[in-house]
Amino acid sequence: MGKRTNKINKIIEGIRSFEDFLSHKEEILQGVQNLEHDKQVLKFKFERLLKDKNVLNSLLKKTTEDLNNAVEALKTRAEELGILLSTIPALVYFKDTDLKYILVNKSFERFVNLPFYVIKGKMVEDIFPAYKTNNYSEMEREVIQSGLPLYNIEEFIQQEEKEVWLTSNLAPFRDTEGEIIGLVGISWDITERKKHENELQYAKEQAEEGTRAKSEFLANMSHEIRTPMNGIIGMAEILKQADLGEQEKENLEILISSTRSLLTLVNDILDISKIEAGKIELEIQDFEIRKLLKDIENIIYIKTEEKALNYKTFINPNVPEFLRGDPSRLKQITLNLVNNAVKFTLKGQVHIYIDIVDEHKDRVKLMVKVHDSGIGISKEGKKNLFQLFSQVDTSTTKNYGGTGLGLSIAKQLVMLMNGEIGMESEQDKGSTFWFTAWIEKSSRTVAVQEPFDKHAAFDGKPLKKLYILLAEDNEINQRIIQYSLTNAGYKVDVARNGQEAVDMYHQNNYDLVLMDVQMPVLDGYEATAHIRNVENTILNDSQRIPIVALTANAMKGDREKCLDAGMDEYLSKPFTPSDLIGIIRSVTE
C-alpha cells in the first residue's frame, strides 16, 4: 500500500502543467482504485482478526478455565492418592522397566529407613543388601515381560535386625497406548499372621501327634491285653481236660466263649488302631479263593447248623483258581459280612456269590456278595453303617451284640484293596452286602504249599519223641506251652530269657528250640544269632538245630525278620495247641 501511495505521490509531484495532469490522469485513477482495493483487503483482515481474536479469546478463556478445573481435580486426586499412599499400612512402590524405583510411599521409606531421594533410581539389591534379591528381581522382570500380575509372593526378609514376613503383589502399569512402562508393587507385613499360622501348624501337628500316640497306645494296650487273655483261654482249655462236674464244665464253656468274644473285640480294636496309626498293610501272596471260601464255611458251619440256615457259596467258574492278594484280610472282610448275615438271619438262607466284574491285563476286580433273608435294615439305619462304632441302632447292640467296628474295619480294608463296599436292604426283607477288590492275577498253576499242614498235627501218626527248649519270659505262656507240649509227649526245658536259652543250649542236647522274640537280657534274635554262630564255627551243618520263633508281633515283615535272623519257622501268638504241634512236626519230620 505504501508502494502504491509513493507511486501516486511521485506522479503528482512530477505534474508541472495541466497537460502533465491529463497525461497521467488514468494512471492516477488506477492508483486510487488499487488503493481502495487494498483498503478493502486490509479492512477485511482487520475485521477478521478482530473476530478471530474475540472467538479465540473466549476459547482460550474457557479452555484456561477447563484446564484450571482439570488441574484442580488432578491436584485433589493426587492429594487423595497421596493420603492413601501415606496412610496405607503397606509398602507401595513404583518401578520403571529397568526395575529402578521411581516412587515409594511413607511406609516403604520407614521400612527401609531411607528417605525417598535416596531410594529413587535404586534397585532392590541396593535397598535390601542383606536379602537375596535375584529371585525377586526375576519375578519383577517376569511381570514386565509377560504383562501379567503376580500375587501373594511370600518372603522372609531380614533388614537391619528386623525379621519380617512380607507378602507382595506385583502388577504392570501401562501408558495410554497400552505399552508397559513400569510396575507397581504392594507388600504387606504378615509376620503376625505367619506367627499364627506357625502356631496353628504346631497345634495341628501336636494334635496329630496326640492322635497317633493314642492309636499307638491303644495298639500297645490291645497287645498287652491279648497276652493275658491268651493265658486265660489257654488255662481254661487246659482246665477243660480235667475231670469236671457238669456245672463246672458249663461254667467253663461260658468263661471260654466270653473270653473269645473279648479277644475278638480286642483284635478289632487292634485293627482299628493300626488303621488309624496308618500301620496296616496288605501281605501279598498267592492263594486259592475257593479254599478260602471253604475255610469260611467251616468256621460258620456250627452257627448255620444251629439256625438251620441254607448256607451256600456260588462262585463263577471264570474266577481263576489262583490269585495274588492278602488272603487273611480278604477272609476277614468276607467273614465279617457272613457273620453279620448269619447273626441277623433267623431263618431262610445266607448265600455268597463271587464273580469277576472287571479285568485288566494283570489283575481282576473281584465282587463278593453276601445275600441273606434276615431282618434287613431301614433307610435310616443305612446312613452311618460303615462308620466307626455304628450299628443300626442301640437296640441292635442290646439284641444282637457286637461293637460296630466290623463294617468299619471291612471298609478300610476294602479301600486298601482299591475296592468299594456297599449294601442294599429293605427292612424285614433281607440284605445284600457286597464289596469289590482289585486282586492281582497269579502265575501259579499248582496248589499253594502252606507253611505247615495244620491237619497234619493229629493225623494219627505217633509223634516223635523230642527234647525241646522253650525260651519264653512270660510265666503264664510258659505254663500253657509247656502243658501243651508235655501233653503231646514231648520233653520240655524252659529258659526265662535269651541268655538262659543260650546257656542251656550249650549244656543240653535239644532237638528243637521254641524262641520267643521279645525277652529280657538277650532277645530271641540275638540268642538265635549266637546259636547259629556256635554251629557255624564249631559244629557242622548236620547238627543244625531247628529254631521256631514265637512272636506276638503280628506285623508285616516279622516272618522275614525271623527267618533272616536264622530261625526256621514262625508262629504268631495266639496259637492253639494243634498249631504248635503242627509246626513242630513240620520242622522236625
Next chain:
Amino acid sequence: MKTISFAVNNPEEIKIKLDKQISTGFSPTLAFVFASVKPDIHITSQAFKDYPFPVFGCSTGGNILSDNSENCIYEEGAVVTLVEFNEKYFSYRIIERGSLSSFDLGRDIGLWGVSEFKDPAFIVVASGLSLDGKELVEGVLDAAGDDTIMFGGLAGDNTRFEQPFVFSGNTILDSGAISIALDKEHIDIKGLAFSGWVGLGKDLRVTSSIGNIVYSIDDEPALEIYKKYLDVKDADLPAIGVEYPLLIKHNNTFSLRAVMGVDRENQALIFAGTVPQDSIVTFSSSPGFEVMDSTKEKINEFYEEHQDADMLLLFSCMARYLALGPVITEEINFSAEKWGIPVSGFFTYGEIGTNVGTRCDFFNQTYTFVILKEK
C-alpha cells in the same frame, strides 16, 4: 477435451454468451454451472433448457472462475464451464433423494456408476441441509468399491443456510444429487484435498448424537457448548460453526465437521457429515492467512507429479472464504497460474475428495482441487 468458461453476474446474459460460443463452431457435450441463489436460480436453470447437452448445476456459497480476469469470485449470477469431449466417456444422472437415506443415495449413485462403466470415477454435487456427506460417500464406496475415485461438494446458498439446490436445464432439486460417472479408461482424474485447520482447546466428548445431528457434548446441549466456548449469540449459528468446525480425533488422523444447521427446539447442531457418538472432538480454527502458504505448497507438490491437465475444478469450503475473505483469491489463482488454464468451481458446504493413494472421504474446510485429462 476442450473447455470454455465464462462468468455472468446476471443470468439473462447466459443465453447470449452460450450462443456466441456455439456460433464459433464449439459444440459442448456437458456444462458445469455453479450458480448463486441471487438473484434467482430458476432463471439460471431455464437458460439451459433448450440446449442438447446435460447440465451439472448447483447453487453455491460463491462461484469461482479464475481466468486471468480481474475477478475470480462471483457472489451473484453464475460461472459456466462448457466441455466438449466424447459423450461415450461419461454418463450423467440427476437423482431426487426422496425418502432415501444419505447412504442409500450414495449407493444408488455407486450402483448406477458401475453399471455404466467397468471402472468409473465420479463427480458429484448434492443438495439438502440435512444431508450427511460422510454417509453419501460411504454409500458410493459401498456400491462401487473402496478404491473408487470421487470428487465434488455439497451445494451452498450464499451462507443463508436455507435451501441449496442442484439443477439441470429442466429440473431443480433442493434434496437430490447430480452425478457424472467418468470412464477412467479414457479420462484421467486426480486431485487433492487439504484443509490446514488446527484443533484448539481441550478434548470434549460427543455424549449424544445420531448421524450428523449432535445433541450433546460433555453432557451439555451442543448449541450451548458452541455459544459458551466461542462466546457468540444464538443468531451467530450456524454461520460461526462453519468457520470454527469441530475436529474429530481418530487414532492418528482427524476430520473436520462444519455446522450446517441448528435444531433450536432440541438445542442440537446439524453437521455436514457424521459425528459419531462418543467421539473425542475439539474446536478448530484456521491458523490465519498463513494457511494459504500451506495450500500453495501442497499445490506445488501436486503439480510436480501431475503437470498435464485439460480442465481444473475447485471445490473450496465456504469456511475458507469466510476466514480468508478477498485474500482467498491468492490460493484460487495459484492453481490457474500453475497449469495455465482456467479453474472453475464454487464455495461448498462440504467437500468430497480423494487424495492420491488414500480412500475417498468427506471433508470440511478444504481446498479440494481436481484435474481432468483425456487420455
